[in-house]
Amino acid sequence: MGNFTETIDRRSTRSVKWDRLKEVYGVEDTTDILPMWVADMDFAAPEPVIRAMQERLDHPVFGYSYVCDGCKKAVAAWQLDRYGWKVEPEWMQFAHGVVPAIASVVETFTEKGDNILITTPVYPPFFAIPSLQERQVVHNRLSESDGVYSIDFDSFEQAIDEHDIKLFILCNPHNPGGIAWSGKDLKRLAEICARKDVLVFSDEIHADLMLEGKKHIPMAVASEGTGVKLVTSIAPTKTFNLAGVQAAIVITEDPELRSRLEHHAMAHGHSNLNAFAAAALTAAYEEGGPWLEELIGTIEDNMKLVIDQLPDAVPGVKVRMPDATYLLWIDYRDTGLSEEEMMDRLLNKGKLALEPGTKYSEAGRGFLRMNVATPKSNVQEGINRFIKAMGN
Numbered sequence: 316m317g318n319f320t321e322t323i324d325r326r327s328t329r330s331v332k333w334d335r336l337k338e339v340y341g342v343e344d345t346t347d348i349l350p351m352w353v354a355d356m357d358f359a360a361p362e363p364v365i366r367a368m369q370e371r372l373d374h375p376v377f378g379y380s381y382v383c384d385g386c387k388k389a390v391a392a393w394q395l396d397r398y399g400w401k402v403e404p405e406w407m408q409f410a411h412g413v414v415p416a417i418a419s420v421v422e423t424f425t426e427k428g429d430n431i432l433i434t435t436p437v438y439p440p441f442f443a444i445p446s447l448q449e450r451q452v453v454h455n456r457l458s459e460s461d462g463v464y465s466i467d468f469d470s471f472e473q474a475i476d477e478h479d480i481k482l483f484i485l486c487n488p489h490n491p492g493g494i495a496w497s498g499k500d501l502k503r504l505a506e507i508c509a510r511k512d513v514l515v516f517s518d519e520i521h522a523d524l525m526l527e528g529k530k531h532i533p534m535a536v537a538s539e540g541t542g543v544k545l546v547t548s549i550a551p552t553k554t555f556n557l558a559g560v561q562a563a564i565v566i567t568e569d570p571e572l573r574s575r576l577e578h579h580a581m582a583h584g585h586s587n588l589n590a591f592a593a594a595a596l597t598a599a600y601e602e603g604g605p606w607l608e609e610l611i612g613t614i615e616d617n618m619k620l621v622i623d624q625l626p627d628a629v630p631g632v633k634v635r636m637p638d639a640t641y642l643l644w645i646d647y648r649d650t651g652l653s654e655e656e657m658m659d660r661l662l663n664k665g666k667l668a669l670e671p672g673t674k675y676s677e678a679g680r681g682f683l684r685m686n687v688a689t690p691k692s693n694v695q696e697g698i699n700r701f702i703k704a705m706g707n
């Protein structure tokens with residue numbers, strides 16, 4: 316169904332990943348660089364999604380559009396069938412992305428100067444957005460052992476008490492660590508937050524990208540009965556490679572939270588999705604399942620390729636199979652190289668663009684993030700370039 320072997324030339328398509336290397340990495344000549352950084356894929360979107368957008372394009376009038384009941388039904392069916400989460404249509408609001416949803420939640424439920432908790436390392440907008448909105452961001456470091464992260468519940472709770480935390484932003488599953496939090500862990504987080512009256516925002520954009528049979532558990536399911544105040548955001552964009560189409564769903568069962576979010580959306584003129592996003596979202600959730608299954612197999616194979624070769628070829632480098640995402644979190648602490656030295660080698664000698672770990676906060680130092688959602692030939696090329704970069 317999908318095509319995960321063909322190399323599609325993405326240069327000169329206004330692609331952030333391929334066409335913004337100079338701006339992001341400061342490299343003059345980018346023609347030769349292999350980009351394995353920002354989290355989108357080099358694969359064509361599922362055929363039914365392209366067809367749905369094409370059908371919309373074939374109608375030449377692009378007037379105001381709305382998210383129809385069919386769209387909401389498709390979202391609800393996806394969550395119920397895959398994760399056993401029963402979402403009512405009226406619990407849903409739509410946003411142009413999960414990042415805009417984070418911004419709305421921060422602005423709606425906290426005040427300037429309030430403290431917001433995140434567990435690090437984590438996706439950069441989790442700290443950048445609250446900071447830009449003049450909130451204080453409290454970093455609770457995840458415990459780490461051999462590249463596997465876990466929550467230090469004692470220090471998590473202590474951070475809430477010490478800083479009078481108003482909002483906790485959770486990444487479930489976790490980017491960049493690729494961790495699928497267990498139901499037990501999620502419930503414990505929810506119980507703490509409920510007890511201390513901390514609102515939880517659960518970013519579940521990577522939920523559908525579970526590897527090797529691992530299960531995603533929505534925070535809404537794990538936290539049932541805890542009384543925690545919760546807003547969740549999901550999206551078809553990471554799952555089906557539609558980041559440029561921009562669509563996300565913001566879900567909360569709590570009528571009061573919903574009405575405050577609705578008010579915020581109205582006050583800021585946010586409404587609806589564009590005509591193509593609504594068409595793509597519906598087709599993705601209705602017909603994208605088989606494509607996703609093939610994608611997962613491809614990602615697993617690509618990851619194994621890196622795991623089998625890189626640590627053997629490069630002393631001091633460790634890689635493990637994550638539970639979720641198409642992102643490898645590569646531990647190079649034992650090479651003794653600084654981040655600056657590592658990035659210099661990769662970019663200038665290897666001609667390979669990976670993400671430096673500190674982009675995910677100081678807790679990410681000594682790690683690199685590698686995106687393997689690209690044809691196998693590119694993954695092999697990336698491995699070769701990494702090895703070359705580390706040679707004398």
Ligand SMILES: Cc1ncc(COP(=O)(O)O)c(C=O)c1O
Binds near residue numbers: 354411413563
């Ligand atoms: C955890 C997480 N949240 C949100 C996003 C981006 O969301 P959006 O493109 O819908 O704004 C990403 C993209 O990599 C991500 O990793």
